[in-house]
Structures are given as C-alpha cells and as structure tokens.
Amino acid sequence: MTASSTKRESFDVRILRQAAPGEPSRWETFRIPYEPNLNVISVLQKIAAMARNAEGKETTPVAWDCNCLEEVCGACTMVINGRVRQSCSALVDRLLEEHEGEIELQPMTKFPVVRDLVVDRSRMFRALEKVKAWVPVDDYYDRGAGPRESQESQEERYPLSECMTCGCCVDACPQYSKVEVERRPNESIEEHQARQAEAEKSEFLGAAPISQAMLFNRHATGAMLADDRLNALSGPGGIQVCGNAQNCVAVCPKEIPLTTSIARAGRQTTVHAIKKIFDR
Amino acid sequence: MAGTEPSFFVRHEFLIRRLHSLTGIIFGGYVCVHLFVNASIVGGAQAFQKNVLAIHSMGGILPLVEWVFIFLPILFHMFVGIGITVGMIPNNKNYPYEANWRYTLQRATGLYLFLFILWHVFQTHGWFHFDWWLNVAERWGGAQFSPYNAASSIGLIMQNMLVSLLYALGVLAAAFHLFNGVWTAGITWGIWTRPHAQANALKVCLAASVLLGAVGLSAIWGARKIGSSEESIKQAEAIENEMYTVQVEAGLIPPTEHKRAHHADSDETPELTATPASDENPTHPSDED
Amino acid sequence: MAEQRVLVVGGGLAGLAAAMKLAELDIAVDLMSLVPVKRSHSACAQGGINSVNDTTRQLGDSEYLHFDDTVYGGDFLQHQPPVKEMADWAPKIIDLMDRLGVPFNRTQEGYRDQRRFGGTLFKRTAFAGATTGQQLLYALDEQVRRQHAAGKVNIYEGWDYLGPIIDDDGRCRGATAQNLVTMEIRAFPADAVVLATGGCGLIFGRSTMSMACTGSAASRSVQYGAKYANGEFIQVHPTAIPGADKLRLMSESARGEGGRVWVPRTPQDTRAPKDIPESERYYFLEERYPKYGNLVPRDIATREIFNVCVNEGLSVEADKQCVYLDLTHIPREELDRKLGGILHIYEKFQGVDPRDQPMKIFPAVHYSMGGLWADYERTAAGGLMPGSPRNHQTNIPGLYAIGECDYQYHGGNRLGANSLLSCIFTGLFVGPCIETALKSLDASASDAQFDLLHRAERSKKEMEHKKLLEAPTGGENPYLIHQELGQEMTKAATVVRVNDQLTAAIEKVAELHERARKCSLSDTGVWTNQNVMFTKSLLDMFPLAKALLKGALARDECRGAHYKPAFDMPGVESTDPTERRQQAELWCDKFEEKNRKWLKTTIADFDSKGDPTLSYEDVDTSLIPPRPRLYGIVGGDIIESVWKERQVKKTESGAQGVEKPANGAAEVSRDPVPANK
Known part of the structure; x- marks a missing residue:
C-alpha cells in the first residue's frame, strides 16, 4: 500500500x-x-x-x-x-x-x-477446570429462563466472556513460566499429559483463568461456586503470583480488562481469606 | 512421583505474599518517617539532633518498636522479595510497556535496596552491638553513625562522594519501590480495580515517590553540607555534645556511650565515658539513624 | 458386557450439546475433535439464535410461524417433522443457554433483548453482542469441561476421525482416528458414533468457514456406505472480504446503513476509487433494481455481484474478483456510531480504513445445507418421536449425524440465525435417542468379541497411512491441487450454475482426483506431520465435491440457493388483466410441475472409489403445503392470488395437498428422474 x-x-x-x-x-x-x-x-x-x-x-x-x-x-x-x-x-x-x-x-x-510453531496449551484448559469456570446448573432440562440480569452486569460479563484462551496474556507475563515434561519412550499420550498436569499443579494460573473465575463469580448461579473458585485463586499458583506488570492487558487481542479482573480477584480473595479466619 | 505434597512455601504462598505486601507497607511507613527526620538536617545540626534525641527518649521500648515495625518487617520483606525476584522472566525488550518497566524496576530497585540496606545499616549502625563485634565492625568501616552526635557523624560519612552517590541512589530506589509498591498493593488487596481508578492511583503514587525522593536527597545534601569542612563538623559536634549533656542531666535520655562519637581529638565530657555498664541491651541493634 | 460408550466426533455446538446431554444421562462419552473444542467453527457465528419468545408471541408469533418461516426460507425442501420439532424446542433452548450463563444482551428491565433478522417479521433473534456463536459455544464448552472434571466425558482433542468401524451385520461399533501430534492411529470402540463435524467449505478452497471444515469426516463416512443428501445446496453469502487465506464475512448491515455497491465502468481501472468520477462508476444494483437498489434480497445481490465480475469482467482487480462496497459518502461519526464493530473487522484484516476507501467485497461460500442423510421417526402430531433411536441415525445403524453435517433442517436455503439453533437442538435431542439405542443392544463394542474387528480396522488405516508416506517423490503438490479444486468448484458450483460449466467441472474434478492420488509429500516424518494429514483430507474432499457437482447438474430447476438461470421462472410482465391472469395461471402450472419433479431430496451413494450415484427421495411436506416464494418477483401479487384460489379449490374438492406425505423418511423412493450419468 x-x-x-x-x-x-x-x-x-x-x-x-x-x-x-x-x-x-x-x-x-x-x-x-x-x-x-x-x-x-x-x-x-x-x-x-x-x-x-x-x-x-x-x-x-x-x-x-x-x-x-x-x-x-x-x-x-x-x-x-x-x-x-x-x-x-x-x-x-x-x-x-x-x-x-x-x-x-x-x-x-x-x-x-x-x-515448529505448534505448542501445547492444554495447561490453560486445565487451569479453567481448576477455577471451575462454569455455571453449576442442576440439569439440562427445561426449567425456564436463567436469572434476570441488569444491562450493566451483562456489559461487564460480556467482554470477559470473549476470552478465547489464546494464551497471549500468559506468554507475555513475566511471572508465568514454562513447564515442560518430556515424554518417555513408550509412554501413552494420556500418561504423558497426566505427568505434565502434575508438574504444573502449583504453577501460576495466569490472567485468563483468573478473569474467567471473576466472570462466573459475577453470574447469579455461577456465584454458587464462588468459594471454590476463591480457594483455587488463593491456592498454589493463584492470584498472589501476579506481579502487576500488566502485559496481559496490553497484549490481549480481545482487549479484555484482565487487570480489573485481577484486582477484583485480589479483593474477593482478601475478603474470602478474612472470612475463613473468622468462620473457623 | 505423582501426588507429591507441595512445599510449605507453596502451600502458604498466598499468605506469604500477602504478608510480603503488608510488611512492605509497614516498613514503608517507617522509611517515610526516617527520611523526613533525616531531612531536618537541612535545618542544621541542632534541629536534626533534637529529632534524633526525641526518638531515643523512648528508651527501653525503642527496641520493641524497632523490631516490630522495622527489623522484622524488612527482614521478611527482603528475603521473600528475593524469592519473588528469582522467579521473574523479564521481557521489557519485547514488551516495552510502561507498567512492564515499572515491574522490572520494582524488582531491580528491590535487589539494590537489599544490598544497600544491609550495607547502610552496617555502615551506620554496625548490625549488632556486642562490644567485640563493634570493634571489628568499626575496623571494617561499620558503625560509623553516633546517634548522640547525629549530624556530625553522618556529615563525616557523607564526605565521601561515592558514598553520597550510593545513598542518593538508595533514597531514589526506596522512594520508587515504596510507592510503586503501594500502587501494586492497591491491586493486590483489591482497592483500585478499574483501569481509570488504577491510573489515578498511579498518578498519586508517582507524585508521592517524587516527593519522598526529594526529601531523601535533601537529607543527603544537608549531611554533605555539615561534612563539607572540619569547621562545620566541629561546630555540629559542639552543639550535639551540649544537647547530650543537658538531656542526660534532665533524665530525658539514658547516657549511652557507644551512641556517641569517639574521635581521636575528642576530649569532651570525659566523666560520662566511664559508664560502659550503663549500655543496656548491648545485643540489640537499637539505632535510629 | 463391558460399559457401553458413545463417541462424539466434533466439538462444536452440536457435538458439545450431545456430549453434555449424554453425560447427564450417565452414558460414558468420548468426545473427539480436530481442534481444542473451544476453537471450533461455531465460534464464528455472529448474528444470533432464533426462537419465538414472550414478546413476539403477543404480536401473533408462534412456534408454528417460526417453523413456517424456516421451511419457506428453505424452499420446502426439508422434511417438515424435524423442523417443526426444532421450532417447538427453540424457546426452551434459549432458556437453557440463558441458564448456562450466556451473556445475552439485555433490556433495561433485565430481560433478554431480541433483534429482527432476515426472513421473518418478528424480533425473534436473541444475541450476545456480535459474537453469539462464540458465547453459545463457550457455555457448552464450560459444561463439557465440568462433566470432564466429574469424570463423565473423556476429551480427545487433536484427533482426526478416519472412519467408522462397521461389523458384519452392518452396525457401527466405533471409529478409527489419528492423533495429529504423535500420528498414532487408534480404534475407539463405541456403541454409537455421533458425527457433529460441520460443513465442507474447504472444498471451495476459500470460504467463510474455518480451516477444520474440510468435510472429511462426512466423506470418510460416505466411503463406508453412509448416504449424503442435498449436497448441491450450499449457501453463499453476498458480502465477504476476500483474503489470500480465507473469505471473512462482512455483515449485511453495511448495505443496510447506506453502503453502495459499484465497479468502475472501465475494467480494472487503475485509478484510486475516489478519483473515478461518478459518471464512470457502474452502480449495477441500483441501475438494475431501481426499486430495491443496494438492498436487493441476499440471493439477488449475490448473483449480480458474481455476474458483474465473472461474466462481465468488471471486477475491480484483475487477479482477484471483487466489487466496491462504498461507505465513504457517509459521515465518519455516523459510521462509527452505527457500524463501528464491523468496520473494525475490515480495518483489522485489510489494514485499510473503510471510512476513507471503499471496501472490496465478493460473495463467499458460507454454509452447507446438505449433509449426511439421517433418519427420523414422526409422531402423529407431525413432530419427532422423542427417544426414537431412528432420529438422526444415518443409514448405518449406530452412526448418527447432527449439526451442520446432517441435512435435515435447512432445505434449499438456511434462514439467518437458525444454524446455531439447529446445532444445539440436534445435540440435545439426539441424547435420549442414543440412550434408547444403547439399551436395545445386547453387547458392548468394548467386549472382547469386537477386538479383532477394531484391530483389523486400525491396521487397515495404518497401512493406508504408510502408503501415503511412501508415495514416490516428484508427484503432485497437494496444496496446489487444493487451490485448483477450489477454483473449479467456486467457478462452477456457487452462485450461478450452468449445465455446460457443471459438466466441464465434473470432468475437471475427476481429473484432479486422479492427480491427487499421485500426491507426493514434502514431509514424510512421523511426528506432527500436517502435510500428510492435509493430503488425506484433500483426497476426501473429492467424493463430496463430485456429489455436489452431480447433484447440481441433475437438478434442472431453481430452488433456494441452487440457481440455474436456464430454468428460472420469470414473473408476470403483462399489464393487460386477462393476459396477466393467463400468465399467472401458466406460472402456477409450471410451479406445480417443477415441484412434482424436483421437490425431492437428492441422495448420493458412493462406490469404493468415491464416485457418487444419485437417487431421489420424496419430501414430507404434510404439515405446510409448498407455496411459491414470490419475494421480489414481478407480478407476484397476481401469482399469489391465483395460487391461493387453487389451494382453496383443492381443499374443497377434498383432494390431498400438493404432496402426499412421505411414508417415513427412511424409505428412499425410486427415482422418477433419471440420475445423471
């Protein structure tokens, strides 16, 4: 041009x-x-x-x-x-x-x-499982509409829900480190994946799953698992590893407000941790 | 192999990192007081010595205050901080964003401050106050600061240009590290969440760090001014010794000989040097330089 | 008996919905997908999902009208019971997706908001921003992840389905698949295999479809005896952004907001578009359709743009077919306000600001209405029998087809915002049907008696793989063959279809197929060999391409997206009332004749070499009698009144409808029209 x-x-x-x-x-x-x-x-x-x-x-x-x-x-x-x-x-x-x-x-x-340029990003999907990034509905039968939701709430959830788990946020993150377990000879794909999952168990979740936890904590039914998600976020490799370099939000192709999610997760885990002390 | 229990540090990572944030803020509060007190040297030896003596008038509870608000927080903060920094993978070349630079700078200043604080405390305070150790430390250039001869002794230290520069760097690093740390703490604890709020908080924090940096630099400038000539050091010492005598006699501070300067040419107040036994808690590093 | 399992192939909306429903029914599920399921093509759907809802209901809408719009839009080529069932389920499906957390746009009061889409008068379409497909996909992906965490679903991502495993009784007992990373070939025992593998856009080289939409899974199934139906029905979207790698959708709203379509009168004028004076611009839609201008219906816009480039040679660029879609006369602020989102897409992929320079667009293949033939069981009321094991089963017992890869819901053309619905509906609906099927089996495919069968099929696939890797060097380049296939298919079988061109294309594609068999690989490695996997899917494009061309050649009529100018039925031009009446009567006669002959499903059977033979099946139109689609036809009013009179007469005389209801779709009637060649 x-x-x-x-x-x-x-x-x-x-x-x-x-x-x-x-x-x-x-x-x-x-x-x-x-x-x-x-x-x-x-x-x-x-x-x-x-x-x-x-x-x-x-x-x-x-x-x-x-x-x-x-x-x-x-x-x-x-x-x-x-x-x-x-x-x-x-x-x-x-x-x-x-x-x-x-x-x-x-x-x-x-x-x-x-x-070459192909990488294994299954760690990101496993992280979504760790933070229970789903709405815990009873079943898939017809039970009428979901909870009503304000426009404001929808406008907050929608951008977070655009996350395509592409991995840009974690690749640019100076706190996220590579975990690679080499496949042993004659090891099945499943066994190798299991060892890989074990090796990354305590490693940083990264911005995308943290943001997904916030997405589901914001939903009326999703929030029923909020405590589980906050336990995961304050467990090994959780929100505390974030170093606030904020590269995640700068490289996100969907311009998702990841750092807002991170700060929200900070707030929710703070309250959650204090509650846990006093509810003991 | 599978199902290995994660280490203590991994299991309690969240708590440890939150304590790291908290201890940073607590120690940061102390650093502010410290630099503002030091800046009073700009007003002359008397003003500075007055502030130092006021602090030392706490007497017996001073070590407690020091341990809770200064030593334990900073030791915890420093060593956890090293642990955090070791795990970083800086990438400023490819991601030259402002926040990313601050991220790296936060860790770089942290590392410098780790070394600087160790050196600075050794140089001024000597780390430990056992007599035999103080002798060793003094031989190695440590324990040079005398709280009861505050301005003159720091003036002497600052006579060295290199030392002044390293101190200036330390002061600037501390000012940045503290308030950038306050800003990240605001995210860590969830105080500012939205981008707009974070941007505003950043402006305030950066302004505060510039202010604190200026205060710290002025203290160095003031100390260098006192140390600029034998004359002015002598003058300062005279003022300090007089203040010491008055305050000891008034019972406001305990007479503590090791907190005083021992220059070869110093021949003042010999009557008080004869009370080494009055030096309480010799194992306590109790220094408010 | 070992535990029974179901293998779902494809992790888009349909596959995920099926996996999640089966897991709920406590059936062990293996979910297999080429790509991580979250990256499936369903994510690309932008517009929304249709259903009657509380507000449209009060304006006279009903499930029945949604059903009617769908069959009318599909030119009555669908069997009506499945469509009726889908329309009946639609509101429940939206409610379920809402419960699963899809961030549907909201009204001020917090209800779901709806917009109006093409082909209907009601605001029936629920939407989540401009990424409804992505949002629906993610909601299902999340549920499947939840089921996976609960141990109910195994997920096999990065596996390519190689074909069904069929026992001596002709029942499907599993499938073979190959891992894209390790290249391992495995037999997956399954008591039912559900194909939810989407469309076949890549047969056309570039389309709006994703790179996984090769149609290879459907093709690999037809090569084992499954039937393929209505292959010639391919939806072409009028406005897409041509890219070297793919054609990206440009929403119709660009024309809706005042966009003007034009080409320079001088072929391939080298001047910058803004330097071409008004008099030297050819606003061909406005000139030819003064009444509708740039807002002519989708199919007309598609044909005219195609025509002006291909037949009149007026394409803007010499080496690439495209016309200008010009918005530069509209103030920037207005564009930003109304079209900000879609203009951003153009800018992102073209690097050009469409507020300053006209966009370059061209029609693109968008959706496969046709697909694997699948059965259904009809209830007396005209819907589907819930839980019937026949529903969605292909002609191979135990092999099911749902979503875009089945042919049942969209007939001759698909209504906007109905594809997401059909995918989720079929996925959910097929669950209990498979449950019944499994209960009726007295063995499990994982039983030892089937070991040999599975092992034999796996070895067969391993041999095929090895043979490909060992092909002599210096042969054909699979990527270049694919390009040629795409060009041929796009030229002959997209917007405008001419029998001569189709005949030539059939020859050319057969020749390309022969050449493709002689491909040599530039990579003969045994690890993540994309070269060999691509070559396999290329080879499997040919059977479907051939069925598509053959079906298009045979079908001498215009119906839905299938347009043959030679068989077009022009409207009533006359102004004289008597003559008008006569012409309308004639038109209706011809229409009835056309339906008698062609209101039939095209069914392709394949021989071992992948060559199709066609037959035809009657369509169940027992619920809504077919009627002419008159939108945009000159004299449509008079034709309509004549048609209505005839319908009244027919009911009075007690005659049956135009079509007698098909007696269960499973029977394939003998072909009244000789299959081509």
Missing part, C-alpha cells in the same frame, strides 16, 4: 523451527514473493505449498496451528517480531513497517513446543 511496498518484490520470513520436543531449535529463512494484503497465515500457507527455503533447498513445511482465521478461535497464537499475537490478524504490510525486510516467527515461549 505504501510506496515502498509496491516496489517490493519479495520479503524474508525467519522461523524458529524445532522438529519435536527435546530436539534443538534452529532458524530457517524463507523468501516469499510480495503481494499486498497478506497476513502471516497466508505466508505460512505459501511456505507449506513451496516447501523450499530461501536458499532454494527443499525442506519440510512449517507446522502451525490455526482454525477460524477471524481472531475468534484463539488457535493461531505465535510470537511475531518478538510480540505474541494472533497470526491471522498480523498483516505483512504492517509487520514490514515494524521491521524492514524481514518477519520473524517463533512459537509461544511459555508452552512446550510440539513442532
């Missing part, structure tokens, strides 16, 4: 590749013919189709995750030019303005790398 980009014929994409967990990582550069309005996904599609690096050498296609390509599914998160974001909404023209001539892609830094 800019004058310089119309003249550009190609650009380079440097990708941090890793064949499998435990393997060394290496950089590989690909040369992509320039066209306007590309995004990182279409670049990766082109790489898959040509399977040839910038030196013209044949190589395996780069593995990556994606699904909706509309920034609502949360699958295609990666570290692009040093910053974690969704690759579907990362536009090549903008990225080349950020960093002339080259785009740099890396897998997310806080999750075990599966291959």
Whole structure:
C-alpha cells in the first residue's frame, strides 16, 4: 500500500523451527514473493505449498496451528517480531513497517513446543477446570429462563466472556513460566499429559483463568461456586503470583480488562481469606 | 512421583505474599518517617539532633518498636522479595510497556535496596552491638553513625562522594519501590480495580515517590553540607555534645556511650565515658539513624 | 458386557450439546475433535439464535410461524417433522443457554433483548453482542469441561476421525482416528458414533468457514456406505472480504446503513476509487433494481455481484474478483456510531480504513445445507418421536449425524440465525435417542468379541497411512491441487450454475482426483506431520465435491440457493388483466410441475472409489403445503392470488395437498428422474 511496498518484490520470513520436543531449535529463512494484503497465515500457507527455503533447498513445511482465521478461535497464537499475537490478524504490510525486510516467527515461549510453531496449551484448559469456570446448573432440562440480569452486569460479563484462551496474556507475563515434561519412550499420550498436569499443579494460573473465575463469580448461579473458585485463586499458583506488570492487558487481542479482573480477584480473595479466619 | 505434597512455601504462598505486601507497607511507613527526620538536617545540626534525641527518649521500648515495625518487617520483606525476584522472566525488550518497566524496576530497585540496606545499616549502625563485634565492625568501616552526635557523624560519612552517590541512589530506589509498591498493593488487596481508578492511583503514587525522593536527597545534601569542612563538623559536634549533656542531666535520655562519637581529638565530657555498664541491651541493634 | 460408550466426533455446538446431554444421562462419552473444542467453527457465528419468545408471541408469533418461516426460507425442501420439532424446542433452548450463563444482551428491565433478522417479521433473534456463536459455544464448552472434571466425558482433542468401524451385520461399533501430534492411529470402540463435524467449505478452497471444515469426516463416512443428501445446496453469502487465506464475512448491515455497491465502468481501472468520477462508476444494483437498489434480497445481490465480475469482467482487480462496497459518502461519526464493530473487522484484516476507501467485497461460500442423510421417526402430531433411536441415525445403524453435517433442517436455503439453533437442538435431542439405542443392544463394542474387528480396522488405516508416506517423490503438490479444486468448484458450483460449466467441472474434478492420488509429500516424518494429514483430507474432499457437482447438474430447476438461470421462472410482465391472469395461471402450472419433479431430496451413494450415484427421495411436506416464494418477483401479487384460489379449490374438492406425505423418511423412493450419468 505504501510506496515502498509496491516496489517490493519479495520479503524474508525467519522461523524458529524445532522438529519435536527435546530436539534443538534452529532458524530457517524463507523468501516469499510480495503481494499486498497478506497476513502471516497466508505466508505460512505459501511456505507449506513451496516447501523450499530461501536458499532454494527443499525442506519440510512449517507446522502451525490455526482454525477460524477471524481472531475468534484463539488457535493461531505465535510470537511475531518478538510480540505474541494472533497470526491471522498480523498483516505483512504492517509487520514490514515494524521491521524492514524481514518477519520473524517463533512459537509461544511459555508452552512446550510440539513442532515448529505448534505448542501445547492444554495447561490453560486445565487451569479453567481448576477455577471451575462454569455455571453449576442442576440439569439440562427445561426449567425456564436463567436469572434476570441488569444491562450493566451483562456489559461487564460480556467482554470477559470473549476470552478465547489464546494464551497471549500468559506468554507475555513475566511471572508465568514454562513447564515442560518430556515424554518417555513408550509412554501413552494420556500418561504423558497426566505427568505434565502434575508438574504444573502449583504453577501460576495466569490472567485468563483468573478473569474467567471473576466472570462466573459475577453470574447469579455461577456465584454458587464462588468459594471454590476463591480457594483455587488463593491456592498454589493463584492470584498472589501476579506481579502487576500488566502485559496481559496490553497484549490481549480481545482487549479484555484482565487487570480489573485481577484486582477484583485480589479483593474477593482478601475478603474470602478474612472470612475463613473468622468462620473457623 | 505423582501426588507429591507441595512445599510449605507453596502451600502458604498466598499468605506469604500477602504478608510480603503488608510488611512492605509497614516498613514503608517507617522509611517515610526516617527520611523526613533525616531531612531536618537541612535545618542544621541542632534541629536534626533534637529529632534524633526525641526518638531515643523512648528508651527501653525503642527496641520493641524497632523490631516490630522495622527489623522484622524488612527482614521478611527482603528475603521473600528475593524469592519473588528469582522467579521473574523479564521481557521489557519485547514488551516495552510502561507498567512492564515499572515491574522490572520494582524488582531491580528491590535487589539494590537489599544490598544497600544491609550495607547502610552496617555502615551506620554496625548490625549488632556486642562490644567485640563493634570493634571489628568499626575496623571494617561499620558503625560509623553516633546517634548522640547525629549530624556530625553522618556529615563525616557523607564526605565521601561515592558514598553520597550510593545513598542518593538508595533514597531514589526506596522512594520508587515504596510507592510503586503501594500502587501494586492497591491491586493486590483489591482497592483500585478499574483501569481509570488504577491510573489515578498511579498518578498519586508517582507524585508521592517524587516527593519522598526529594526529601531523601535533601537529607543527603544537608549531611554533605555539615561534612563539607572540619569547621562545620566541629561546630555540629559542639552543639550535639551540649544537647547530650543537658538531656542526660534532665533524665530525658539514658547516657549511652557507644551512641556517641569517639574521635581521636575528642576530649569532651570525659566523666560520662566511664559508664560502659550503663549500655543496656548491648545485643540489640537499637539505632535510629 | 463391558460399559457401553458413545463417541462424539466434533466439538462444536452440536457435538458439545450431545456430549453434555449424554453425560447427564450417565452414558460414558468420548468426545473427539480436530481442534481444542473451544476453537471450533461455531465460534464464528455472529448474528444470533432464533426462537419465538414472550414478546413476539403477543404480536401473533408462534412456534408454528417460526417453523413456517424456516421451511419457506428453505424452499420446502426439508422434511417438515424435524423442523417443526426444532421450532417447538427453540424457546426452551434459549432458556437453557440463558441458564448456562450466556451473556445475552439485555433490556433495561433485565430481560433478554431480541433483534429482527432476515426472513421473518418478528424480533425473534436473541444475541450476545456480535459474537453469539462464540458465547453459545463457550457455555457448552464450560459444561463439557465440568462433566470432564466429574469424570463423565473423556476429551480427545487433536484427533482426526478416519472412519467408522462397521461389523458384519452392518452396525457401527466405533471409529478409527489419528492423533495429529504423535500420528498414532487408534480404534475407539463405541456403541454409537455421533458425527457433529460441520460443513465442507474447504472444498471451495476459500470460504467463510474455518480451516477444520474440510468435510472429511462426512466423506470418510460416505466411503463406508453412509448416504449424503442435498449436497448441491450450499449457501453463499453476498458480502465477504476476500483474503489470500480465507473469505471473512462482512455483515449485511453495511448495505443496510447506506453502503453502495459499484465497479468502475472501465475494467480494472487503475485509478484510486475516489478519483473515478461518478459518471464512470457502474452502480449495477441500483441501475438494475431501481426499486430495491443496494438492498436487493441476499440471493439477488449475490448473483449480480458474481455476474458483474465473472461474466462481465468488471471486477475491480484483475487477479482477484471483487466489487466496491462504498461507505465513504457517509459521515465518519455516523459510521462509527452505527457500524463501528464491523468496520473494525475490515480495518483489522485489510489494514485499510473503510471510512476513507471503499471496501472490496465478493460473495463467499458460507454454509452447507446438505449433509449426511439421517433418519427420523414422526409422531402423529407431525413432530419427532422423542427417544426414537431412528432420529438422526444415518443409514448405518449406530452412526448418527447432527449439526451442520446432517441435512435435515435447512432445505434449499438456511434462514439467518437458525444454524446455531439447529446445532444445539440436534445435540440435545439426539441424547435420549442414543440412550434408547444403547439399551436395545445386547453387547458392548468394548467386549472382547469386537477386538479383532477394531484391530483389523486400525491396521487397515495404518497401512493406508504408510502408503501415503511412501508415495514416490516428484508427484503432485497437494496444496496446489487444493487451490485448483477450489477454483473449479467456486467457478462452477456457487452462485450461478450452468449445465455446460457443471459438466466441464465434473470432468475437471475427476481429473484432479486422479492427480491427487499421485500426491507426493514434502514431509514424510512421523511426528506432527500436517502435510500428510492435509493430503488425506484433500483426497476426501473429492467424493463430496463430485456429489455436489452431480447433484447440481441433475437438478434442472431453481430452488433456494441452487440457481440455474436456464430454468428460472420469470414473473408476470403483462399489464393487460386477462393476459396477466393467463400468465399467472401458466406460472402456477409450471410451479406445480417443477415441484412434482424436483421437490425431492437428492441422495448420493458412493462406490469404493468415491464416485457418487444419485437417487431421489420424496419430501414430507404434510404439515405446510409448498407455496411459491414470490419475494421480489414481478407480478407476484397476481401469482399469489391465483395460487391461493387453487389451494382453496383443492381443499374443497377434498383432494390431498400438493404432496402426499412421505411414508417415513427412511424409505428412499425410486427415482422418477433419471440420475445423471
């Protein structure tokens, strides 16, 4: 679109590749013919189709995750030019303005790398289970409408409910550290996942699950599990680990007020802890 | 392997981190008093010595106050703080946001303050007040501050430019660390929750930290002024000794020889130096520098 | 007997609803999904979910009218009992989703707010911001997570369904699947397999659908004998943002708020759009439809935009089909106020501010009305028999299809905001039906007697996988074949369908299929090999693509989203009353004839090579007799009055309706129209 980009014929994409967990990582550069309005996904599609690096050498296609390509599914998160974001909404023209001539892609830094740009984010879903991020309805039969809700309450819950568990918030968090358990030979997928879950048991939950706990504590029926959620939030790896760097809210692609959720969680756990002392 | 019980620190992480926040605030309250008292040196040796003597007039309960509000909180805060800092993964290069810089700066100042406070307390107070230790400490440049010769002894310490600079850095680090810490505590305890409220609180906290930094720097400037010449040190000492004599005689403070300066050329009030037995609680670090 | 289990394949709205309901019925569930279930395509639905509600009811609305709107919108191609049941359930479903915590928009008093959607006169659509699908998906995802925490649902994310496991009696006893990370192939024993695997948009290369919507699960099932129905019915959305990777939806509200559609009169004019004077702009919708202008109905807008680019060569860009959707004449503040959200999407993905520059848009494949053929059991009242094991069962006993991958609810075209409803409804409804089915079985698929069957099927899949990896080098590139397939399908089988083009496309696709079989892989590794998984799904696109083309070629009429200009029925042009009357009578004759011939479900059976044979099945229209869709047709009023007179006469003479009710949908009637080729 800019004058310089119309003249550009190609650009380079440097990708941090890793064949499998435990393997060394290496950089590989690909040369992509320039066209306007590309995004990182279409670049990766082109790489898959040509399977040839910038030196013209044949190589395996780069593995990556994606699904909706509309920034609502949360699958295609990666570290692009040093910053974690969704690759579907990362536009090549903008990225080349950020960093002339080259785009740099890396897998997310806080999750075990599966291959190339694919990471295992199951820890985030397990965290949602820890904070019981659901409404505990009796059953799925017809019992009429749910609780009435003010517009104000809906407007507060809706943004929190847009969280797609993409992991940007925790990847940019200086308090969230990677936990990786290597798979043993002949270990089943399930056994390996169980060991991984055990290893991260006491590790930080991160912003997204904290915010989800606040979402459900705000709902009339959801609040019936509020104490359980606050126990989880004040347990190992809970809200106390937050260091208030506030990167989470800065990188959240959905602009979810994560730091407000964190402060609310701070308030609720404070009251909860004091109550626990006096109710003993 | 599975089902290993998490360690004591992990199980009580929430409580420990909340106490860390609380002890920081308590010690922070002390730091404010400390820096404001020290800044009175700008008003001259007499004003400063008056404040110091007022504090020491607490006598026997002073150590209790010190332990509850100063030593225990800061020791807990420092060591937990080191633990917290060890686990951080700073990423300011990729995420150069203002709050992220403050996050990293909070930990950097924390580490500096850890070293600075240890050194500063050693240099002025000597850490412990056993006689044999004080002798050792003094040989190593510790225990240089004499509460009953407050302005003159600190003036001497501040004669060294490097020391002054390190103190200035310490004061600024403390001012930032304290009020940025107050701001994060407001989130930790859930006092300010919405972005707008957090932004307002941040403005107030940063203003307070600038103010406290200025107060602290003025104290250093005042001390350097007293220490700027032999003349002014002598003058200050004379004032201090006179105040000491008067207050001891009035029974306002106990006569305590190790809280006084011992310069080679000092030959004043020899009658009071002969009472080493009156030095109570020698094991207590009881210093209000 | 070992514990009976159900395998649900697909973790979108339908699959999650089924898993959660089955768990509630205390049935052990394995839920399998290509992507983590929270990342399913259901998240993309923006608009809302339809149901009659307390306020519309007071304005004369009813479940029956919702049912009527749905079959009218679908051009009467649906069997009516399932649709009636769905409309009856709709209010209960919204209530349930409300209880599950979906943040539906609220009125001041705190009730759910509703908006009006296309194809109805009532404000029937409940919505949660602009991400209703995402919100509904998450509510179900949360419940399934809860059931998982309670130990009732096993979740297998990152597994690709490879096909059903069918025993000697023809009953489905489980499925094989492959892990996308470790490449392990496993047999999952199951006493019922529920396919909830969505649409097949990727057959068209790029569409508004997600990357997982390859249709491969449906295709892998039809290759084991399941039937595929109404494949030729594909909904195309008129305005999407063409991207190199996908086509993203641009809401119709852009036109609703005054957006103007145009192309430069000079083909591929290189000037910036704002430098092109008014006289050199071709506002083709406004010129051709002065009455409706840019607000012509969806299908007309779609056809005209397609036509101006493809047939008249007036596309804005040379290498990409698109027209301008121009909002730049509207003040910025007004745009921000009314269209802020959707303009933000355009800006985010195109990097261009649509307040300054016209948007570039083109129609895009959006929804598959067709899908796996599934059965139902009708009650005397015309609804579905609750708990009948026939409901949603494919022609393979024990294999069920729900959600977008079944064909039952949307007929020839889908009404806006009905897809979310059909997904949740089918998921919930199928639960008790499967419960009955399991009770009737005297064995469990996990019993030792089936071990051999499962092992054999797994080895078969392992061999197939190995064979693909060992393909000689220097063959075809699967990604390029996919692009070609997409281009071919988009050209021949989307908006406007011409028999010559379809015939050519059938040939071309068959040729591509042959070439695809000779693909060689650029990655022959045994770990997270996306190359081989893509190639597999590419190969499986062909059977469905072929059925789609063949069905479209055979169906010589216009119905719903299937439009053939050669068989269009123009309205009544004459102004002379007698002549008008005569023409209307003629029109109605032709309409009746057309229904006699074509008001039938297309059913495709596949041979071992994936080539389809078509047959046709009568449609149960016993509840609402078919009537012409006259919206936008010249002389619609006179046609309508003639049609009404005929209906009255028919009832008076005691004759049956136009269609006699199908005698249970399971029977496939002999084909009155010879299947093409």
